[in-house]
Amino acid sequence: MFGLMQDRPLLISSLIEHAAAFHPHAEIVSRTVEGPIHRCTYADIRRRAMQVANAMQTLGVRPGDRVGTLAWNGYRHMELYFGVSGMGAVLHTINPRLFPEQIEYIANHAEDQYIFFDVSFTALIEKLAPRMKSVKAFIAMTDRANMPTADIPGLICYEDLIGREPVEYAWPEFDERAASSLCYTSGTTGNPKGVLYSHRSSVLHAFLACSVDGLGLAAAESALVVVPMFHVNAWGMPYAGAMCGAKLVLPGPAMDGKSLYELIRDEGVTLALGVPTVWQMLLQHAERNATDPKRELVLRRVVIGGSSAPRSMCEAFETLMGAFVVHAWGMTEMSPIGTICNLLPKHKRASLEQRLDLQVKQGRGVYGVELKLTDEDGNRLPHDGTTAGHLKVRGPWIANAYFHDDGGSILDDECFFDTGDIATIDLDGYMHITDRAKDVIKSGGEWISSIDLENAAVGMPGVAEAAVIGIAHPKWQERPLLIIVRKPDCPLINKDDVLQYLESQVARWWLPDDVVFIEEMPHTATGKLQKMALRQMFRDYRFPA
């Protein structure tokens, strides 16, 4: 027997309709590619998203067609979020930081019909346009006055395109499971794979972002969205912002410390979201240039995701700016939020040290994401805070396959997705990632965390970067090899120095069997360490006898 409730689909168009009806004056503030700050409201975004939707129809875009973007965080990008998905097409946000060959691969793999781009990417588009086979035209996201001169076939001006369209549009109603947007992983191995989000998953994820124990987005917040709109839909902030009417501050291409600091100050930012790299720049700027950040800013919370929030960063935000770091963990395949490190009532009286011990954990599972730990054979392991296992996830905003079924089946027999991480979960539900499954060192039937070893090593003065890989060992199966890039001003540290330092940091049986020094680590286009390449480099390495 079915309930007798209205059968209303959860559609992305309903988010912007809600915002325009109940938060018409809430602002979207963008630093533009052209330079100046641009201000508009949710009512404006809705009106122009409707023009986008009308333009899509004029261009012959049909429901399910992919429409690409190569763009920074800004109001026009947000208009595309609602206009393209709202009319039933799929917004494919492309990461401009990928290698050009990857961008070409992705656009062709997604069969993008049109590509919208910020004019800072004009040269890139000029170069790639001839090789993007499915693209019918390229739209520069600017007005007539700022149009680039470039050799791009079918180049269209965004403001011209939407300017001639009506400002009214009847959003179609369709199945909430319809595809809404597409984002490719910047995987460290093989070709990028596409994650295809649905309207349902996007709206449910927005509910989470607006929940107190989620990201706590709300009408009273001014949120600086540093996480890029080409990266898992900026953690869903455009959708969540519309759901609750939060003021959104979009930094455009200017990610330097000074630009971000000024936005936080001038726009009364209370909540900021981004990856550790940009926050490092912000903190450095503030330390060097700001006299009294605590007084100058109203920043209360900083959400850090993308990679682990270092303990020192959690502390720096608190002492320097009075802002609490909310550590979050997720993946492109998870829309992205999986866990959030909020505190429990019992932690209210914890010391800063105790609190930081907690804040570096990835956090507790949220409703909508089931977590389990398993051994190699898929048997469940206990959540006791010490047993490490393969971390697997299940829920309505988690992928069940990649686009075009790349990689085939990705779920286990209970329909959980394997994150590829090794983690522990404690009795309060806090999850802590100890390693990537493919990086963990299997030594004598036990696991050694490469991440923990690396973190210990970079704590040593003189170490710029550290990586640990497992090397085959006749007796123990594998043993750790520590690879180090020295800081330029410390050319003399050697193996014995490092091992001596580590002795006080890690268990004795974790100590690397050897330490080698190299000039530079291999990285991906998005700055991730490529352990695959390291393993290739050390393919023939053998431990000293």
Next chain:
Amino acid sequence: MFGLMQDRPLLISSLIEHAAAFHPHAEIVSRTVEGPIHRCTYADIRRRAMQVANAMQTLGVRPGDRVGTLAWNGYRHMELYFGVSGMGAVLHTINPRLFPEQIEYIANHAEDQYIFFDVSFTALIEKLAPRMKSVKAFIAMTDRANMPTADIPGLICYEDLIGREPVEYAWPEFDERAASSLCYTSGTTGNPKGVLYSHRSSVLHAFLACSVDGLGLAAAESALVVVPMFHVNAWGMPYAGAMCGAKLVLPGPAMDGKSLYELIRDEGVTLALGVPTVWQMLLQHAERNATDPKRELVLRRVVIGGSSAPRSMCEAFETLMGAFVVHAWGMTEMSPIGTICNLLPKHKRASLEQRLDLQVKQGRGVYGVELKLTDEDGNRLPHDGTTAGHLKVRGPWIANAYFHDDGGSILDDECFFDTGDIATIDLDGYMHITDRAKDVIKSGGEWISSIDLENAAVGMPGVAEAAVIGIAHPKWQERPLLIIVRKPDCPLINKDDVLQYLESQVARWWLPDDVVFIEEMPHTATGKLQKMALRQMFRDYRFPA
């Protein structure tokens, strides 16, 4: 094209699973019918809900079958919320304050298979049992030691029933649109009508309750749930509590001011939810008996719904207890939340007077509830803060029909449900109910709000209760008649006194054409004023010439 997201249904069982996994130690504190305070955790509720589910199967209850309850707010009732709905049956919560004939009607109309009851309702069950035709057995929600002696056929002891069942149960997976629970309106006219909630609507509504701009329920809150679990699922608090791991405090049958005050104090209650009547008792107790409520309590917010929050009550909670009143509006047909009166950033600097002006409004629409105002013919009216129209609502937790299709089609051609209220919506989205559609007085093509007139009249010293009804008028179509119950100590106030008082309160053309005094107002079983009965009383009334 569908998105490639996991097809996980939103089921009530997933809420308690989440709570037990990530908030196992969060408490459910209940004042029992037997007297003592009972403490348990979400992990306990899950374990016993699984025993309930197993017991349902033992009793032969099938998916879709209705299982009734006549019970106060307590942990056993909460176990039934998850156990009965979780196994696929429909939890039918019956309001014990209805007239016995209505309870009999409801149980028969719902075809309840079993009825669980708190022992305080033993006499009622004893009386009604022979007339509840579909009920196979009655289960007293207590242990063996407290079992009542009563002439009830097939009487079962709750603890015996579930005690012999296994504590493990595999929740079935099914369509999220399946019926989960049933609640009858206590309508002022005709027979009560059943609203049949679904798993989907219950989970989506819980997301709203956990959002910052919703009810803001969170793991850090200790929530006193005074709103009964037989009244629209206690505004969804059992579900929302499990979703976020909030501590829940359930007051059982003790609704007096002293009992509630002590619970708030002893359980560190930060958030309390209920109707104005109980809060009046709480405030009176605190005023008379507590020396320093602000210091003694950590109450931060009081959610008031069910009927309008009086301005004086908003002010009293703030000055006496330092608690902010969140005015909310909804209906049984709306699960129930429709609007919530949270403040906007721009109201931060408002004076208390200005803020109270806002707080008495019913609040802004939340994502998930679309509001529209229409004229008599269904044409949309502007949201300008002054135009009053019929308030209609649409969304995934709003009814599309009543159980057994009572009353037939209840949606308009855009699939909106007519709330029966007359309201305005201002430019910031704040909705304010001015009247019930059937009570509004149509005078010369304009509307006079009976509620506003009544509120003005009860502001006069000496007036205990006031009601306004429309009386046919040859020239103006209708004109207001004001009916007053005097306070016992003011037997002498007369028509002229009242009219003179009102002259400074309302527009001249709103002044009632006559004022009459009666001894007592007619009320429903749940304390609502019965205007139907008043109209009947004054059927033959004519205005003085």
